[in-house]
Amino acid sequence: MSTPPASIAAAADEAAPRSRRGRPGYDRAQVLEIAVRLFNEQGYDATSVSSLAAELGLSKAALYHHFSSKEQILQIALDDALGGLEAVLEDALSGEQPTAARLVSVIQGAVRVLTSRLPQVTLLLRVHGNSEIERAALERRRIFDQRVAKLVAQAQREGELRSDIRPSVATRLMFGMINSLIEWYRPAHTSLTPEELVGDVTRVIFDGLRAR
Amino acid sequence: MSTPPASIAAAADEAAPRSRRGRPGYDRAQVLEIAVRLFNEQGYDATSVSSLAAELGLSKAALYHHFSSKEQILQIALDDALGGLEAVLEDALSGEQPTAARLVSVIQGAVRVLTSRLPQVTLLLRVHGNSEIERAALERRRIFDQRVAKLVAQAQREGELRSDIRPSVATRLMFGMINSLIEWYRPAHTSLTPEELVGDVTRVIFDGLRAR
Known part of the structure; x- marks a missing residue:
């Protein structure tokens, strides 16, 4: 409506x-x-x-x-979260840049969407498919994940990412880490800025915690 | 009782x-x-x-x-999950091994606890502190996280882990990735074995996704 x-x-x-x-x-x-x-x-x-x-x-x-209706509020909030994530992916896929750089853009953009729209993304990640609106949101999440997994697979083929981890598993582990922010990141209660978090997540996902 | x-x-x-x-x-x-x-x-x-x-x-x-009572069932399930994780930490801290190896043991042991006790850990991770039993479980989780963060800080001081990420943030990102397994890992519906998952998680956390 x-x-x-x-x-x-x-x-x-x-x-x-x-x-x-x-x-x-x-x-x-x-x-x-x-x-x-x-x-x-x-x-x-x-x-x-x-x-x-x-x-x-x-x-x-x-x-x-x-x-x-209550459903309309849910719809708007889920659209806000999903629209943010989808825009990040569209941005990363447009223009001329190497696949690995696209993936960096997706990860960093996703962290920015989460930190700036924490309540909406929290709602999205807790949706269980109990209604048509929720099922449509889950389907959009599934499509998003698949598109990211395709990007991971492509970066593996190009030799940019390690290929001893399945693209679907790598994608789930990456987003497992990113999505966990909703459980613990509280901008008002920490000196850790969203941009520091963007840097931390990028470093761990691409280079890991080991000192080099 | x-x-x-x-x-x-x-x-x-x-x-x-x-x-x-x-x-x-x-x-x-x-x-x-x-x-x-x-x-x-x-x-x-x-x-x-x-x-x-x-x-x-x-x-x-x-x-x-x-x-x-219903509470007794909750208590037993939470004890099972927390007891498993705490035993992993005790094991890793006992004996003579370098700090980085202890951390590898904690991560791998935690993935094994999650994959073998998925329902109990799922229950644990969804607890919000609505009762004395839930608050006690959250407190045990907090203590566990703190002990792991201390291990991360020590490995950083010893030069084994990169020191440009706060130990508390590194710990949260690690466990964000590990805990996400409850959302997507379904042993009965995938050819990915728990031990493959242990390997994948360890590689991503320590070495990242970048090809070397």
């Missing part, structure tokens, strides 16, 4: 209680952010529209001025 | 319907296995003793002859 025109959303904001629980009114982006946080904390299935409205201090009607 | 004497458990098995849903009676290990599978599929909190009894085709009373 499409976004309501700004004037309607604004009118909805006016109508909604602005300071219940001492909070100001929310715009669409803020509702989305809080909804995704709740989904990650409580589980998507376990989060009702009522509990989301309660958390926001909005009536369900006011919430429905921002989004047509 | 302690295990009931074998004779009581056997008597309980006799009393329970043996062939409801066409299944035979279960021993304690089988009940544990099915319970852990259900916890992983449905979530621990969402799995009731009633639904577990129904899945087994047992009465709740018969189930309580095997285990005193």
Whole structure:
């Protein structure tokens, strides 16, 4: 369903209680952010529209001025995560660069997407295929993984990557490491910047931890 | 709570319907296995003793002859996973070997624990600290991680590991890769053996994917 025109959303904001629980009114982006946080904390299935409205201090009607359904919020958040990752892959595949450089771009771009869209990617990685939207997201992840695995296979054929590990396994191990960021990387609670993390992940994946 | 004497458990098995849903009676290990599978599929909190009894085709009373509570089953499964990982670390730290070799032992042993106890480790990695048992498990994981990070720091000081990555970050990236196995490694559905996986993970962590 499409976004309501700004004037309607604004009118909805006016109508909604602005300071219940001492909070100001929310715009669409803020509702989305809080909804995704709740989904990650409580589980998507376990989060009702009522509990989301309660958390926001909005009536369900006011919430429905921002989004047509809980599913729409899920869809937008998953699109955000998947769209980010897919754009990274498209970027890496376009232009003239060696295969190994494309792979470096994919890995570094993926780390940047994860660190900048942590809540959305967290939601994506916890999706289990319980609905059509979730199954479509899993299918997009599968296609993404396959395309990266093809890149790994090509870099192996070109002699850039070691060929004693299956491309599919190398891809899963790489993304196992990258995706683990959602479990432990908390930008607000560490001096480790996203760009340091990009460098660390790249070094471990390509050169390993051994001193040379 | 302690295990009931074998004779009581056997008597309980006799009393329970043996062939409801066409299944035979279960021993304690089988009940544990099915319970852990259900916890992983449905979530621990969402799995009731009633639904577990129904899945087994047992009465709740018969189930309580095997285990005193749902919490006891969780505790046993988490102990199994954590005990396996801790034993790997103790083994690696005992005896006379260089620090880097100890770290290789920890990584390879951890992959073996994960592949041989996938359901229990899956349960462990999804624990969020919602109860005393879960918080105790998280604390044991934290201590394990800290001890591994100390090993990484020591190997860096000895010049065996690159020192341009913080020990805590290197440890998280390593275990991010290793722990991802629970998401994708299915021994029954792949020709990749656990020992091949041990080799692949070791090579990537220490030497990276780049061809040399």
